[in-house]
Amino acid sequence: MITGMKNIKTRVLSSETPNHVGEEIMLQGFIHSRRDHGKLIFIDLRDRTGITQIIFNPQASESAHKTASDIRPEYVVSIKGLVKNRPEKLVNEKIASGTVEIEAKEVEILSKAESLPFDMGGEELNLELPTLLDHRSLTLRHEKVKKIFEIQAALIEEFRNASKELDCIEVVVPTIAAGATEGGAEVFSIDYFGHNAFLTQSPQLYKQIMVSVFERVFLIAKAYRAEPSVTTRHLTESTQLDVEIAFIKGFDELLDALEFVGTQMIKNVSEKYPEVLKEFGVDKPLIPIKIPRLTLREAQEIISKRTNRDLSKEMDLNPEDEREISEWAKIEHKSDFITITHFPTKKRAFYTMPDPENPEYSLSYDLLFKGLEMMSGAQRINNYEDLELAMKRKDVNPDNFGLYMQAFKYGMPPEGGFSFGLERLTMKLLELANVREASLFPRDMERIDERFSKTEEKTIQEK
Amino acid sequence: MITGMKNIKTRVLSSETPNHVGEEIMLQGFIHSRRDHGKLIFIDLRDRTGITQIIFNPQASESAHKTASDIRPEYVVSIKGLVKNRPEKLVNEKIASGTVEIEAKEVEILSKAESLPFDMGGEELNLELPTLLDHRSLTLRHEKVKKIFEIQAALIEEFRNASKELDCIEVVVPTIAAGATEGGAEVFSIDYFGHNAFLTQSPQLYKQIMVSVFERVFLIAKAYRAEPSVTTRHLTESTQLDVEIAFIKGFDELLDALEFVGTQMIKNVSEKYPEVLKEFGVDKPLIPIKIPRLTLREAQEIISKRTNRDLSKEMDLNPEDEREISEWAKIEHKSDFITITHFPTKKRAFYTMPDPENPEYSLSYDLLFKGLEMMSGAQRINNYEDLELAMKRKDVNPDNFGLYMQAFKYGMPPEGGFSFGLERLTMKLLELANVREASLFPRDMERIDERFSKTEEKTIQEK
Numbered sequence: 001m002i003t004g005m006k007n008i009k010t011r012v013l014s015s016e017t018p019n020h021v022g023e024e025i026m027l028q029g030f031i032h033s034r035r036d037h038g039k040l041i042f043i044d045l046r047d048r049t050g051i052t053q054i055i056f057n058p059q060a061s062e063s064a065h066k067t068a069s070d071i072r073p074e075y076v077v078s079i080k081g082l083v084k085n086r087p088e089k090l091v092n093e094k095i096a097s098g099t100v101e102i103e104a105k106e107v108e109i110l111s112k113a114e115s116l117p118f119d120m121g122g123e124e125l126n127l128e129l130p131t132l133l134d135h136r137s138l139t140l141r142h143e144k145v146k147k148i149f150e151i152q153a154a155l156i157e158e159f160r161n162a163s164k165e166l167d168c169i170e171v172v173v174p175t176i177a178a179g180a181t182e183g184g185a186e187v188f189s190i191d192y193f194g195h196n197a198f199l200t201q202s203p204q205l206y207k208q209i210m211v212s213v214f215e216r217v218f219l220i221a222k223a224y225r226a227e228p229s230v231t232t233r234h235l236t237e238s239t240q241l242d243v244e245i246a247f248i249k250g251f252d253e254l255l256d257a258l259e260f261v262g263t264q265m266i267k268n269v270s271e272k273y274p275e276v277l278k279e280f281g282v283d284k285p286l287i288p289i290k291i292p293r294l295t296l297r298e299a300q301e302i303i304s305k306r307t308n309r310d311l312s313k314e315m316d317l318n319p320e321d322e323r324e325i326s327e328w329a330k331i332e333h334k335s336d337f338i339t340i341t342h343f344p345t346k347k348r349a350f351y352t353m354p355d356p357e358n359p360e361y362s363l364s365y366d367l368l369f370k371g372l373e374m375m376s377g378a379q380r381i382n383n384y385e386d387l388e389l390a391m392k393r394k395d396v397n398p399d400n401f402g403l404y405m406q407a408f409k410y411g412m413p414p415e416g417g418f419s420f421g422l423e424r425l426t427m428k429l430l431e432l433a434n435v436r437e438a439s440l441f442p443r444d445m446e447r448i449d450e451r452f453s454k455t456e457e458k459t460i461q462e463k
Numbered sequence: 464m465i466t467g468m469k470n471i472k473t474r475v476l477s478s479e480t481p482n483h484v485g486e487e488i489m490l491q492g493f494i495h496s497r498r499d500h501g502k503l504i505f506i507d508l509r510d511r512t513g514i515t516q517i518i519f520n521p522q523a524s525e526s527a528h529k530t531a532s533d534i535r536p537e538y539v540v541s542i543k544g545l546v547k548n549r550p551e552k553l554v555n556e557k558i559a560s561g562t563v564e565i566e567a568k569e570v571e572i573l574s575k576a577e578s579l580p581f582d583m584g585g586e587e588l589n590l591e592l593p594t595l596l597d598h599r600s601l602t603l604r605h606e607k608v609k610k611i612f613e614i615q616a617a618l619i620e621e622f623r624n625a626s627k628e629l630d631c632i633e634v635v636v637p638t639i640a641a642g643a644t645e646g647g648a649e650v651f652s653i654d655y656f657g658h659n660a661f662l663t664q665s666p667q668l669y670k671q672i673m674v675s676v677f678e679r680v681f682l683i684a685k686a687y688r689a690e691p692s693v694t695t696r697h698l699t700e701s702t703q704l705d706v707e708i709a710f711i712k713g714f715d716e717l718l719d720a721l722e723f724v725g726t727q728m729i730k731n732v733s734e735k736y737p738e739v740l741k742e743f744g745v746d747k748p749l750i751p752i753k754i755p756r757l758t759l760r761e762a763q764e765i766i767s768k769r770t771n772r773d774l775s776k777e778m779d780l781n782p783e784d785e786r787e788i789s790e791w792a793k794i795e796h797k798s799d800f801i802t803i804t805h806f807p808t809k810k811r812a813f814y815t816m817p818d819p820e821n822p823e824y825s826l827s828y829d830l831l832f833k834g835l836e837m838m839s840g841a842q843r844i845n846n847y848e849d850l851e852l853a854m855k856r857k858d859v860n861p862d863n864f865g866l867y868m869q870a871f872k873y874g875m876p877p878e879g880g881f882s883f884g885l886e887r888l889t890m891k892l893l894e895l896a897n898v899r900e901a902s903l904f905p906r907d908m909e910r911i912d913e914r915f916s917k918t919e920e921k922t923i924q925e926k
Contacts (some may be wrong), residue, residue, distance in 0.1 A: 169612075195911070408603075449641060
């Protein structure tokens with residue numbers, strides 16, 4: 001029966017094993033867990049399609065059994081063996097290969113692993129955030145952690161699909177800029193062949209230029225913020241999903257577009273991965289046909305009534321306010337989304353269009369999802385002179401934005417757009433506690449992969 | 464007949480006009496060109512779907528005719544008018560709206576434009592590269608320039624499709640790193656809250672980590688190279704299309720995969736946009752069923768025979784060699800592609816797997832397309848100790864690559880991958896003379912949007 005095993009060269013994936021009952025096959029993957037029952041050794045082998053149970057019985061193969069007694073979690077192995085149906089009462093319905101088990105005949109170690117610093121075999125990883133991130137290359141392998149990034153990939157995909165439905169074309173814009181993009185947040189500066197340069201705080205100015213070319217664009221871009229603050233919602237390097245559309249009929253078309261893209265992403269991903277949402281203990285998102293829309297002032301009045309706090313002098317919603325108004329939307333409109341419009345002009349970036357009916361407020365908006373702002377945007381000023389004036393009011397020098405101003409100099413249609421924060425969106429959809437959990441390799445003040453304190457300790461030791 | 468025109472609020476796109484003959488519609492777009500025939504004024508209006516001819520006849524509307532006599536190219540306008548069939552001999556088959564023309568009744572200027580610095584109306588723009596880039600926000604609007612980036616968007620799309628066919632999942636990796644990615648090229652350094660950081664030269668190390676999580680990944684990422692050289696093929700900020708796959712059967716599986724992705728992109732885009740290739744004077748790419756594969760040494764022997772040059776001491780192909788061997792592939796194999804393998808181990812990055820049969824050469828490859836390297840990659844070292852040794856040989860300190868080494872410490876399957884340069888690919892597919900033409904906003908030693916010399920003049924003038 002063993003004759004010819006060496007010649008099996010095609011890997012069978014875990015999920016395919018039930019189609020090979022009675023056959024000898026080769027499986028490859030990581031040791032997920034090992035249970036030593038004296039004579040019998042059971043191994044859960046993990047590949048990209050799931051887990052397969054392998055039985056090492058010395059009567060089937062003494063050498064394989066011997067190797068199996070030495071291997072540990074995360075070893076990478078190639079296993080040849082016989083696919084057998086499990087007895088009915090041992091069928092595991094939770095996994096795709098749950099009707100079968102493999103009787104191992106040969107095992108080859110492809111890569112060894114050190115002893116794990118913590119147990120990776122449980123359904124939950126239960127680590128403190130610094131430990132989770134200090135061991136990121138390991139913890140990302142945990143099934144539940146992995147699922148966060150399967151959801152993230154799906155969100156990107158649905159973002160692209162929704163943008164294409166809006167007739168947008170994808171563009172690639174730069175991250176190195178000569179002028180700082182907007183006011184407000186601090187920027188990271190680069191030494192660029194002896195010249196000053198910056199990492200863009202957003203792809204904003206470039207996507208605006210691009211609507212004068214393609215009318216409707218989308219892009220996936222990095223945004224860099226050097227704000228020296230540590231919160232559960234901020235990363236220094238984050239990913240933006242951006243849309244910009246021109247020849248808009250008016251402000252309402254922008255609101256329709258942003259709500260379309262926002263809800264399509266959440267709706268489609270939730271429907272495609274109900275089991276992941278369930279695993280994260282998340283209810284199906286509430287998405288009514290019409291997302292509630294309030295101006296900032298209307299939202300503040302509602303919050304004031306609910307909390308007896310006076311917000312009449314506040315220029316923005318703070319995180320507590322965002323949670324409060326989202327709670328209202330959930331109760332009153334059965335919606336996990338709410339759109340807030342008309343933020344004060346002076347609190348928004350220079351390119352934001354003031355409301356012609358009341359220029360103190362702007363044609364701007366935030367989309368809140370489950371209590372958190374996960375999208376922001378506005379109609380833009382598209383007249384050259386108005387833009388120049390708005391820049392000067394904010395102490396921004398138009399001379400530092402040559403190509404941007406050029407686009408307006410040669411005619412710019414009425415336009416606007418919006419930008420989703422990918423990591424925030426992932427965080428809120430799965431109700432994670434910290435945005436760092438929604439970034440493969442999160443960057444913040446204290447860490448680039450490794451904590452700086454740790455790196456510095458190392459340097460000191462070297463000296 | 465004019466009654467009710469004000470109430471038309473829905474924009475009709477240029478390509479849809481033939482469906483509205485006899486109706487009054489609203490069109491919006493940019494003035495592409497204007498021809499003043501005394502009494503009649505003809506305007507070509509441009510929107511994202513194409514060009515529409517508008518006729519301004521004072522007998523149809525005196526006020527519209529008056530406005531039309533003032534408007535210039537790149538003005539943004541909203542025009543209401545009657546759709547009429549053109550006389551048969553005036554039908555323009557080159558454009559989607561070529562069977563109709565619009566008799567203007569009303570025109571509203573949405574945004575004005577300065578006089579253009581050069582003619583934008585011709586089929587070719589015919590500008591020197593510096594002029595093309597100094598006016599980038601304007602020149603990108605030229606129909607032929609625009610098409611470069613329609614092709615680029617299509618290449619990205621086909622890259623994603625091909626990667627998904629390989630069962631890869633999309634990942635988002637960082638661009639700010641604490642250690643420089645590889646040896647060789649210079650890096651841009653960032654002040655990161657007082658710590659040293661760099662812009663990644665490639666997403667390489669992170670995509671390798673990610674195959675220990677997902678087995679097969681793809682990504683679209685920025686790559687930064689601070690090489691102080693100005694060539695027609697290099698940008699300081701470029702876009703990479705990357706694939707990395709684990710549990711490979713061997714080197715050949717990698718070659719199959721890279722040739723699959725490379726040819727799928729070029730083939731599908733060429734078949735979807737034959738008219739664009741024609742406009743750029745490009746023949747349909749030659750893609751045989753089997754892409755020719757040569758080792759570097761084999762390629763050098765062929766080149767030596769063809770040119771009588773001695774290459775036996777050369778460690779790589781220079782641009783002239785690349786053109787020569789591509790010429791050979793075209794003649795001998797009717798192929799615009801050729802895969803070159805087995806570059807010297809010491810010329811490749813530390814993570815490259817040496818060929819076990821002759822460790823002086825490595826399991827590496829370049830894919831050439833029409834005489835230019837547009838993809839590079841290799842099988843990787845996946846054993847921790849071997850990797851550590853390889854790093855030390857190249858004077859790379861493993862301590863600076865904490866999370867990367869961690870992935871290998873906990874078991875790494877046999878794996879490899881490859882990376883396409885998006886701008887180079889776009890350049891070669893359309894046979895552009897310079898890679899800068901294939902980047903919306905190219906960055907190089909001399910320019911971030913505006914030329915530094917220009918910026919500095921400005922600063923001096925300000926003083």
